[in-house]
Amino acid sequence: MSGPYGKDLERWIPRLIAVWRQARGRADGPETRLTPQEVKEVGAGVKQLSLGLTRERKLAGARYMDDPRLLGAYLLFYWPVSYAQAREALGELSARPRSVLDLGSGPAPVAFAALDAGAAEVTAADRSKPALALARALATEAGEALATREWDPLRKAPLPEGKYDLITMGHVLNELYGAGDEAVKPRAALLEQVLAQVKPGGSLVVLEPALRETSRLLLKVRDVMVEKGYAIRAPCMYRGACPALVKESDWCHAERTWTMPRVVEEIAKAAGLHKEALKMSYLVLAPAGEGWPEPRPERxxxxxxxxxxxxxxxxxxxxxxxxxxxxxxxxxxxxxxxxxxxxxxxxxxxxxxxxxxxxxxxxxxxxxxxxxxxYAGQGVPPAPKTPAPPPDEGKREST
Ligand SMILES: C[S@@+](CC[C@H](N)C(=O)[O-])C[C@H]1O[C@@H](n2cnc3c(N)ncnc32)[C@H](O)[C@@H]1O
Structure with a gap:
């Protein structure tokens, strides 16, 4: 298993399986793996989700999390993927967040990734009650404390109150406000509203699928935020309009190697998917008034x-x-x-x-x-502080 989070993720596999079986009213079965019949069943759900969320995009924004079969498929296949992606993105933060709000949490892979990365107080928020119920069941299974809240920006169900060190939005932005350029402005407005609840020095982490369309829309949202004066902590170092948007065929995504947990591999095979690398588009944004990181002296x-x-x-x-x-x-x-x-x-x-x-x-x-x-997945170290010149030298330079 790649990454320092590999062992953490392995610990989640029996919990995911146990909660999935509980939700389906089954108590028996091997602890760390699915039976061949279960793999087949979940694989069919994953195939449907994959078509709907990545290829045809018909499920994006639909209530698939309220369908127990699809929610179960999400839990056993996409949950570990999102967890690993979140651990990769959180690895780039310079400070360990204490209080975290995970928006569009679904069954909370990103929220649990934040807990495993050292957060102390985590709230998961989504519009899907069944997904939040699964998140609570997982917390019970793991002996973790997780608060849940209903949230829906389209129906004006408000953001949970308070300020947070970190707010995360895992694969939810692309499901909001449509599928084309009309979505850019309202998505940026939502990010602005969310950033108002990030504490000074904190971050908003947005994870999105690495598809060309969803990734380019994220870059367009990035440009609106940059135009409004927000700083990007990662992955961008360029402070102007995103150069990947110049050519229609370009987009920007991260790709990290990981070792898939066996159960994910079996389900991928049953669903006819090849999921070898972790691919995602992501942005780490700073709250208003915080500048871009001090440029380092090197090129x-x-x-x-x-x-x-x-x-x-x-x-x-x-x-x-x-x-x-x-x-x-x-x-x-x-x-x-x-x-x-x-x-x-x-x-x-x-x-x-x-x-x-x-x-x-x-x-x-x-x-x-x-x-x-x-290296990929690590934050860029801050620029070394240049010592202030001794007073005499400073005078000489300015004359
Ligand atoms: C692809 S899932 C992502 C789940 C999880 N964050 C992850 O990264 O795996 C998208 C989530 O967005 C939620 N969602 C979609 N539209 C929403 C809305 N209008 N309000 C709140 N949540 C929404 C869905 O219920 C679903 O849980």
Missing amino acids: LFRIVSESLEGKGRQRFIGCGAEGRMGLAMQEKHRTEKNERFFKLHRGDVVSVTNTEAKGDGLALDDRSEVKVVA
Whole structure:
């Protein structure tokens, strides 16, 4: 199991299975796995959810969580995926949040991920009563304290009161206010309302599917928020309009390797899905009045593509303070100081030196140095504080 959360996730599997069986009025069965009949049953539900939420998108915004068969399928298949995605995103926060509000929680994978990551008070909010009931059953099974609240921004069921260190929205934004550009403004307005309940220094984490359409809409929402003056803590370092929106065919997503729990793997197989890597689009936003992180002194790029290896050459797309551009190096220029370039992954943040502008990107060569500043899933360390110049020197510089 990949990531430091692998063992935590494994502990949830028997709880998910037990709660799923309880909800279906069954008490027996192996603790850590499903029977072949159960796999078949859940696999059929997952197939329906996958078609409805990813391919045809007919279920997006529909009341699928109120259908016990689909809710059960969500619990055993998508719950572990969302949990792992949330642990990946929470790993990038610089401070461990204490109080957390999880909006559009469903059966609360993101809320429990926050608890496992060290949060002390977590509230899960959703419009689906059955999903919240499952979240409470899971909390009982795990001996965890989880508060639940009904919330529906479309029906004006208000946000739970109070201020939080962290508010999370896992795969819910794309289900609100329609499926096209008409959704951008109301989604941004909702994020603004939600951010008003984030404490200073806290964050709003938005996770979305890595599909082209949902991801591009998230980037458009990002642009509205940036325009309004909100800072993005991750993954963006570019402070202007998102350069991935320039070409219709581009979008931006994270991809992390993980080892699927066996039960998820079996269900994926039964549903005819291949879920090898964790893929998601995400944003970590800062509340109003907080600026972008202080820029670091190096020239930084986040790798936003897979490896685009060609004949004798390695290439990636990077996105940094200067925007989105190709980064390429020929194999013959490999040295001890730049060989890291040949082993980068989507999401890594690297510093590069001695590049040359070539085409619409940068060419690295044997003079270039490449260092990983943060691996995918880690936060970029803050810029080192430059000591204030001694008074005399300061005077000399300003004269
Ligand atoms: C794909 S599920 C995500 C569940 C969980 N957060 C996760 O990341 O796996 C989307 C959730 O959004 C909730 N949702 C959709 N429309 C909603 C609305 N108008 N108000 C509140 N919740 C809503 C659904 O009930 C569902 O639980």
